[in-house]
Amino acid sequence: MVRKETAMRLPPQHQGLEVKIPSFFRCPISLDVMRSPVSLCTGVTYDRASIQQWLDSGNTTCPATMLPLPSTDLVPNLTLRSLIAHWAASAASCSPTAAGGAGVADSSSARTSSPASLVRQVASSGVDPSPALRELAAYLSDDDVDDFEKNALVGAGRAAETVASVLRRRAEETGVEGVEAATRVLALILASDGIDDSNKKRVATGLAADAAASTASLARVMRGGSDLEARIDAAKLAELLLANAAGEAKAAATKSSELLAELVRLVGTVDETGALDRNAVDAGLSCLAAICGSCRAARGEMVRLGAVPAAVRALRASTESGASAKALRVLESAVGCAEGRAALCANAEDAIPAVVGKMMKAGRDGAEAAVAVLWAVCHRYQDRRAADAAAAAEGGLTRLLLLMQSGCSPAARQMALELLKIYRVNAKSCLAGYDSKTTHIMPF
DSSP states (O other), X not given: OOOOEEEEOOOGGGTTOOEEEEGGXXXXXXXXXXXXXXXXXXXXXXXXXXXXXXXXXXOOBOTTTOOBOSOOOOXXXXXXXXXXXXXXXXXXXHSTTTTTOSOOOOGGGGOSSOHHHHHHHHHOTTSOOHHHHHHHHHHHTOTTSOHHHHHHHHTTTOHHHHHHHHHTSXXXXXXXXXXXXHHHHHHHHHHOTTSOHHHHHHHXXXXXXXXXXXXXXXXXXXXXXXXXXXXXXXXXXXXXXXXXXXXXXXXXXXXXXXXXXXXXXXXXXXXXXXXXXXXHHHHHHHHHHHHHHHOGGGHHHHHHTTHHHHHHHXXXXXXXXXXXXXXXXHHHHHXXXXXXXXXXXXXXXXXXXXXXXXXXXXHHHHHHHHHHHHIIIIIIXXXXXXXXXXXXXXXXXXXXXXXXXXXOOHHHHHHHHHHGGGSOOSTTTXXXXXXXXXXXXOOO
């Protein structure tokens, strides 16, 4: 089959020059040349950003064939990516600017050193790594750099391990600026679709080599970073460290009061409108939830630093199931200690309705965490303030009944059953909050 080629229109200063683009290099959705081609189970290839947006919008069919998708896994099309890279390089070498014309210089011309030499500069002792790290960040975020080159730098070039070693240096050796620059580079490696998972694991390995020192450096960035993005990057790296550290290394990371304090502060970050910043809240809650799942001993310190009111506020403001589930897991861990229960019940009028309200809006894990929170304060420890707030919460009875019918775990079902005792089932209350339009006729 002969494929058609289409012409790409260039800016006004390059009118008259056309580059022939093979049609199969274009994404069927955006019609632009694909930067990260991935294939669906139907065999059709799309640009990752475009198809991910399609799937995130709730679509369950292939855009080109409209066939239902039994799987939404995206498989990188390495062959096509290589072909596009070679084609792009050939097109660039044939352009007037590449031949010496008076064109606009590309981003690579601004680099003063090769990527490999930048890595060596970062590894050098007694030298401020910040300038080299900033150039590495620019290199990794440059869409014109081929993904194969980035992978080679991170893998064979040992860029991940070298940059991670900056976080393991003593505070007097590297200032906050250098640690923040290293954090940015590592975050770019993790966020890049074109970098292989095996190379991303090198970041985790480098951080876990000295978990205590890495944690202290990440806390420094969260405390004194130049902007919110740096603080969010540090929280994501801290979560990665917790997921990959083991034994004493993980214990050292989870018991860091500095890290816990900064995570709680991150969850309370507001944007320019005065509302909680969604990205900051999600990153902070995600890391706190990871700490809760890794170390029960940390929950007392977490509660002391204000994690309970921070999680409740995030829960009330959240509109996404993922963030709600993380907030509920933090609260589930907190009510496992007396201080956490006291903090929750001190503001039961606001906290308990928030937990009830998100019970069926946070996925299965979030729903079971919500039941565990309510069961702990209302049934096991029988706090009257919490029980009254739960009984008065709109739709509480209905949500418990729905949870019991939704295929929850046996433990969650038993807790929900015991929580039903706090509701007075009568003609007025048994239908409270019931959303069905069905008419119910009571026999009394």
